[in-house]
Amino acid sequence: xxxxxxxxxxxxxxxxxxxxxxxxxxxxxxxxxxxxxxxxxxxxxxxxxxxxxxxxxxxxxxxxxxxxxxxxxxxxxxxxxxxxxxxxxxxxxxxxxxxxxxxxxxxxxxxxxxxxxxxxxxxxxxxxxxxxxxxxxxxxxxxxxxxxxxxxxxxxxxxxxxxxxxxxxxxxxxxxxxxxxxxxxxxxxxxxxxxxxxxxxxxxxxxxxxxxxxxxxxxxxxxxxxxxxxxxxxxxxxxxxxxxxxxxxxxxxxxxxxxxxxxxxxxxxxxxxxxxxxxxxxxxxxxxxxxxxxxxxxxxxxxxxxxxxxxxxxxxxxxxxxxxxxxxxxxxxxxxxxxxxxxxxxxxxxx
Amino acid sequence: xxxxxxxxxxxxxxxxxxxxxxxxxxxxxxxxxxxxxxxxxxxxxxxxxxxxxxxxxxxxxxxxxxxxxxxxxxxxxxxxxxxxxxxxxxxxxxxxxxxxxxxxxxxxxxxxxxxxxxxxxxxxxxxxxxxxxxxxxxxxxxxxxxxxxxxxxxxxxxxxxxxxxxxxxxxxxxxxxxxxxxxxxxxxxxxxxxxxxxxxxxxxxxxxxxxxxxxxxxxxxxxxxxxxxxxxxxxxxxxxxxxxxxxxxxxxxxxxxxxxxxxxxxxxxxxxxxxxxxxxxxxxxxxxxxxxxxxxxxxxxxxxxxxxxxxxxxxxxxxxxxxxxxxxxxxxxxxxxxxxxxxxxxxxxxx
Numbered sequence: 135x136x137x138x139x140x141x142x143x144x145x146x147x148x149x150x151x152x153x154x155x156x157x158x159x160x161x162x163x164x165x166x167x168x169x170x171x172x173x174x175x176x177x178x179x180x181x182x183x184x185x186x187x188x189x190x191x192x193x194x195x196x197x198x199x200x201x202x203x204x205x206x207x208x209x210x211x212x213x214x215x216x217x218x219x220x221x222x223x224x225x226x227x228x229x230x231x232x233x234x235x236x237x238x239x240x241x242x243x244x245x246x247x248x249x250x251x252x253x254x255x256x257x258x259x260x261x262x263x264x265x266x267x268x269x270x271x272x273x274x275x276x277x278x279x280x281x282x283x284x285x286x287x288x289x290x291x292x293x294x295x296x297x298x299x300x301x302x303x304x305x306x307x308x309x310x311x312x313x314x315x316x317x318x319x320x321x322x323x324x325x326x327x328x329x330x331x332x333x334x335x336x337x338x339x340x341x342x343x344x345x346x347x348x349x350x351x352x353x354x355x356x357x358x359x360x361x362x363x364x365x366x367x368x369x370x371x372x373x374x375x376x377x378x379x380x381x382x383x384x385x386x387x388x389x390x391x392x393x394x395x396x397x398x399x400x401x402x403x404x405x406x407x408x409x410x411x412x413x414x415x416x417x418x419x420x421x422x423x424x425x426x427x428x429x430x431x432x433x434x435x436x437x438x439x440x441x442x443x444x445x446x447x448x449x450x451x452x453x454x455x456x457x458x459x460x461x462x463x464x465x466x467x468x469x470x471x472x473x474x475x476x477x478x479x480x481x482x483x484x485x
Numbered sequence: 486x487x488x489x490x491x492x493x494x495x496x497x498x499x500x501x502x503x504x505x506x507x508x509x510x511x512x513x514x515x516x517x518x519x520x521x522x523x524x525x526x527x528x529x530x531x532x533x534x535x536x537x538x539x540x541x542x543x544x545x546x547x548x549x550x551x552x553x554x555x556x557x558x559x560x561x562x563x564x565x566x567x568x569x570x571x572x573x574x575x576x577x578x579x580x581x582x583x584x585x586x587x588x589x590x591x592x593x594x595x596x597x598x599x600x601x602x603x604x605x606x607x608x609x610x611x612x613x614x615x616x617x618x619x620x621x622x623x624x625x626x627x628x629x630x631x632x633x634x635x636x637x638x639x640x641x642x643x644x645x646x647x648x649x650x651x652x653x654x655x656x657x658x659x660x661x662x663x664x665x666x667x668x669x670x671x672x673x674x675x676x677x678x679x680x681x682x683x684x685x686x687x688x689x690x691x692x693x694x695x696x697x698x699x700x701x702x703x704x705x706x707x708x709x710x711x712x713x714x715x716x717x718x719x720x721x722x723x724x725x726x727x728x729x730x731x732x733x734x735x736x737x738x739x740x741x742x743x744x745x746x747x748x749x750x751x752x753x754x755x756x757x758x759x760x761x762x763x764x765x766x767x768x769x770x771x772x773x774x775x776x777x778x779x780x781x782x783x784x785x786x787x788x789x790x791x792x793x794x795x796x797x798x799x800x801x802x803x804x805x806x807x808x809x810x811x812x813x814x815x816x817x818x819x820x821x822x823x824x825x826x827x828x829x830x831x832x833x834x835x836x
Contacts, residue, residue, distance in 0.1 A: 156800075157797060157799065157800040157801060158797055301714075332806075334714070335688065335689075335790070335798075335799070336714070337686065337688060337712040337713060337714055338686075338712050340798050340799070343790070343791070343798055343799035343800065343803070344798065344799065344800065345800075347799050347800035347803035348800035348803075350800075350803065351800050351801070351802040351803050357803065357804065358804050358805065358806050359790060359791075359799055359803045359804065359805045359806070360805075360806050361688040361689050361713065361745070361746075361790060361807075362688065362712065362713040362714035363652075363685070363687070363688055363713035363714075363745055363746025363749055364745055364746065364749075364806065364808065364811075365749060366748050366749035366752050366811075367745060367748055367749065367808060367811040368806065370748075394712070394714055394715055394718060395712075395714025395715065397717050397718055397721075398714055398715075398716060398717035398718065398749075398753060401717050401752070401753055401756050402749060402752055402753070404756075405752050405755075405756060439686070439694070439710060439712060440694070442793040442794070442796055442798060443793070443794075443796045445793055445794045445796060446508060446509055447686075447691050447694055447695065447793060448508065448686070448691070448694035448695065448698050448710055449507075449508040449694065449695065449696075449698035449699035449701075449702050450508060450702070451702040452694070452698035452699075452701065452702050452708060452709075452710045453708065453709050453710065454709065454710045454711075455683075455709050455710070455711050455715065455719065456712075457715065457718060460715075460717075460718040
């Protein structure tokens with residue numbers, strides 16, 4: 135069965151699956167420019183650190199392709215920088231969009247001084263780099279899946295079938311396709327090594343129950359949905375072998391910012407002697423940030439907690455705390471950090 | 486400000502606040518007989534172990550008061566036993582209804598052999614015992630509140646103001662009034678010792694966000710709502726002093742069955758060096774059950790997890806695990822078990 139495709143790009147035309155409408159409806163919306171992408175990211179029609187960077191990058195490719203070639207390479211550079219700086223402001227916690235922006239800004243800046251390239255050619259080079267994010271991400275995810283599946287299997291003593299817990303959505307709906315943590319689970323399933331995956335609901339936005347569950351049902355992967363407060367009970371009752379989650383940003387020391395609730399799962403995994411893995415493209419590692427203490431944590435609107443659609447689920451007037459992410463200290467990542475370059479212990483990360 | 490009243494009983498007339506409609510609407514429904522009570526308990530219009538026992542008991546009082554005196558005391562006993570055995574089947578995990586039923590069945594049985602009492606008088610005696618559950622529970626809760634507040638304050642080194650985390654609803658909406666764990670929080674607040682209470686949403690039924698938050702706003706107790714997966718992050722960030730929860734059933738060794746998610750909070754409290762308390766009437770301790778392994782855990786319908794009202798929040802076709810409760814091992818109850826008779830270490834419980 136084909137993997138679910140959440141980002142469709144073809145020759146300057148970009149469409150994304152509106153994840154706010156899942157699981158009720160499966161509707162694609164056009165992204166015609168950077169402004170559209172900024173809004174879609176902010177409203178979480180697309181989410182997941184890699185997917186945000188890809189949609190942001192592709193939206194600029196869409197704009198540049200439609201544009202007549204700029205007069206000068208300096209004009210091109212100013213435009214590229216302005217658009218990308220703006221895209222980075224859409225959501226603050228994930229590093230991928232920022233890294234993609236920095237790489238592209240550096241490229242367009244370098245092109246300014248390269249006499250052999252004119253403005254039109256420079257535009258094409260930038261567009262190609264932006265467009266390459268999609269295929270590169272899928273290739274990286276497949277590598278993450280293979281590395282992760284091999285490592286977990288080995289560390290679990292080559293058990294016949296594994297029980298894996300995961301959090302939030304890190305699959306086709308968070309990446310260009312396949313996924314990071316969910317990519318590892320896909321690889322285990324393909325290799326006939328998966329007994330069952332337990333996915334958490336992931337309140338308040340229900341990325342687990344809406345998105346991960348949607349992918350798992352779509353691809354007939356054996357799965358059980360649990361509420362976030364059932365994690366410890368499930369670890370104990372079902373003898374979970376490993377927990378594997380994604381990352382929005384990994385600090386140089388291995389501290390990992392990921393969806394709120396990740397830290398808690400890592401503490402619970404440790405106390406139940408269960409391996410805890412983070413799976414992310416190497417680009418999620420931010421070597422500029424020494425430890426998790428420096429990672430900015432986005433606070434999300436309280437309405438996410440007080441309402442489901444138009445239904446009020448919390449008493450009127452109650453004060454809420456709604457951090458989008460938390461930081462898992464490196465020492466709790468007992469399995470390792472799975473990247474396309476291999477699996478690393480947190481203290482083995484080198485730029 | 487008056488405490489919220491969820492059970493109204495007056496001279497054979499019983500009304501309960503329909504908790505399924507909270508926090509949108511505050512509507513009382515009549516309970517005219519045992520059948521009504523069974524349905525209201527099963528559908529969770531009333532929930533919380535003490536409240537279930539009180540509504541069950543009062544519903545039989547309502548029926549008996551309307552009834553002409555039975556021909557014989559044996560007839561009375563058969564009737565009482567049949568009705569109470571039926572009520573106990575409404576929900577299996579909490580022990581309070583079962584204990585209340587056993588006590589009343591024993592009373593009516595003893596009356597059969599008591600020659601000085603005729604059938605009409607025996608009916609009155611039974612009705613009085615059933616009706617006494619309401620006032621007794623409020624008195625017990627006030628005592629629980631005082632004992633708990635004193636003990637927490639002492640064990641926290643007489644800190645000026647305390648930050649307390651709680652789970653599910655254990656307040657006026659779970660008891661006859663005041664509450665168990667939430668009663669302790671009320672007592673701390675009354676004594677001006679409470680900085681802030683952090684209440685968990687308590688998925689999938691949202692007893693925390695719908696009910697506890699409603700009570701806290703109603704009585705202007707300083708409170709913050711968190712999702713269940715934010716507990717560890719909140720413990721760390723806000724330096725929580727103690728976690729206090731209720732109990733559906735405590736085994737003889739102190740193992741405690743309570744709302745799903747309690748076990749997880751206890752593990753997290755331990756790893757953050759935070760005191761963990763259980764607050765419950767002494768009648769919640771089931772000395773017939775040696776350890777938590779023997780406590781039956783109710784599984785609830787999957788629709789609780791997949792839908793909020795008519796809104797689907799989980800992908801169609803996903804398998805769910807929805808245990809209503811979990812068991813917290815005695816060794817994690819580091820603060821103690823707070824009852825109307827005082828605060829006990831789990832290994833100090835004596836029938």
